[in-house]
Amino acid sequence: MNVPSAESAVLQLLDGERIRTLLFAYAFHLDMNHPAQLASLFTEDCEVVYGPGFGAVGRPAYEKTLSGIGAFFEATSHHVSNIVIDFTGPDEAQVRSVLYAWHRYRRERPDGHLWGQYHDIVIRTAGVWQFKRRELRTTGVKDFHVKEMIPIGRA
Amino acid sequence: MNVPSAESAVLQLLDGERIRTLLFAYAFHLDMNHPAQLASLFTEDCEVVYGPGFGAVGRPAYEKTLSGIGAFFEATSHHVSNIVIDFTGPDEAQVRSVLYAWHRYRRERPDGHLWGQYHDIVIRTAGVWQFKRRELRTTGVKDFHVKEMIPIGRA
């Protein structure tokens, strides 16, 4: 194992906190229906992949994707845990986390549940960590409105 | 961004660990039905807000609120994630987290589920972090016995 100096270890621990905060800000603004704040968490050239044929390249396209979500759900709750951060450089990291998401629809139908994984690439630009790439892989769903998802690749 | 010195950064990282441990101790003692240990996590002048008209001011009043809970539930499980700590001073922080709570009742009725947010003010007194204020906001519930909750304020 690469043992960092005490000082660089502290910097990396602080970056870990900031990156986790980024993931939690995403969940918060999604559940609060704050599309502008959500989009600001992504780089201009971001790539977001929610499913096969469902996602966006570039922040403007992503903002468009978000615009329909607010009216679709009555409420959502995104619970992010199991966060593993793998630094690939001083300003870049790969991040894997686990998601449990609950969805209440505006239409009369049962609540939707999703259990999945986020696979992210995050980078630091001008001192701020942002999502460069976010991919949602789905372990399973119950009463969810989306039918085609990216599988986690269980053996 | 305010870049702290290495030493003060370490102190803040340690405080972050202690504050998270406080949140987890609350969940643990609630699920274990340990009202005395629960109450000890709060300051003497604490304010606890579980809903409109449901809460307590001061630790003695909070202990009274807790006394009925043990007999009401057969079991509960509180899952706390998405913790964001915002230090407002060396001995004070605002904390936001996300809760998924499962409840099994003693009475014959379906399990209750709650998805919500905790909004806390924590302070350090004599070296120990405690809740000064804890507010539960509710994103949604399913088969839960409480009907009136504080909403998260989704846009």
Added chain:
Amino acid sequence: MNVPSAESAVLQLLDGERIRTLLFAYAFHLDMNHPAQLASLFTEDCEVVYGPGFGAVGRPAYEKTLSGIGAFFEATSHHVSNIVIDFTGPDEAQVRSVLYAWHRYRRERPDGHLWGQYHDIVIRTAGVWQFKRRELRTTGVKDFHVKEMIPIGRA
């Protein structure tokens, strides 16, 4: 409270990250159905206790226990939060965490849910943290195939 030196504090914070990563690796490889990688997270003389009369002593016995799991579930999702690490030495810690696990069966039956606690002893051998002992205690289940579990000991 024992206040560590800045340097030893940093080492302990780093160890905390590594131990959490160990818990998350367990959940990941379980959900991905990677029995060999799962077993590698345990010491040779490990003890795994999933329930009364269900568990294993020693890594070979544990690997045997794992072999049937892949075929039994269509999918699982393990969400680990509320992690509290108590260092009992420079290379040993007791760890308590909370689990929400969702299970989809291959057989036609409702999804199984488990809410519980992990109680672990982790040790560092040759620089790597591993589980020496892992015990699952169960707060409650819904439509789960296992009937006898170790209770959390709610008062």
